Amino acid sequence: MQENARRAWPVAGFATALYLALVVAAYGFVSLLTDAEVISSEDAGRLVGPAIVGASALALLLHLGRALGHPERVLAATLLAAVWAWAAAVVVAIVGYAIATGTLLASLIFGLGFGVGWFGLLIPAFAALVAWLALLVARAQSGGVERPRWPWERDDEQ
Numbered sequence: 275m276q277e278n279a280r281r282a283w284p285v286a287g288f289a290t291a292l293y294l295a296l297v298v299a300a301y302g303f304v305s306l307l308t309d310a311e312v313i314s315s316e317d318a319g320r321l322v323g324p325a326i327v328g329a330s331a332l333a334l335l336l337h338l339g340r341a342l343g344h345p346e347r348v349l350a351a352t353l354l355a356a357v358w359a360w361a362a363a364v365v366v367a368i369v370g371y372a373i374a375t376g377t378l379l380a381s382l383i384f385g386l387g388f389g390v391g392w393f394g395l396l397i398p399a400f401a402a403l404v405a406w407l408a409l410l411v412a413r414a415q416s417g418g419v420e421r422p423r424w425p426w427e428r429d430d431e432q
């Protein structure tokens with residue numbers, strides 16, 4: 275159990291880096307193919323989009339850092355990763371738009387609209403995928419599977 279907790283944060287960090295790469299690439303492709311802006315309102319400013327992605331990545335990192343210590347609960351941890359990442363994104367979208375514009379009702383509409391749009395729904399989808407993969411790695415490590423080694427790293431067993 276102690277070994278799982280020690281390995282949890284490095285795996286969570288790499289999983290979060292994968293999540294960021296997937297979200298940025300998907301945002302670019304969806305924006306290109308649909309000719310839509312990620313942040314549809316110009317009133318939001320330039321920092322709301324990166325703040326949304328950063329908050330969802332931070333939520334995923336914190337959740338995985340804790341969840342990978344107990345990798346046997348794959349389904350619950352995967353669903354919670356999607357929920358936490360999506361909720362963090364929507365909350366930051368609402369707060370960021372409220373700071374930029376000063377209107378509460380418009381910021382609620384913007385944040386919830388972002389959360390149920392294409393770009394907002396990519397966040398929980400990728401968070402669930404990455405969490406599932408990270409949990410599989412953690413389960414394999416707790417089961418005794420070692421990382422692959424190059425031929426020169428192996429002992430002379432042959």
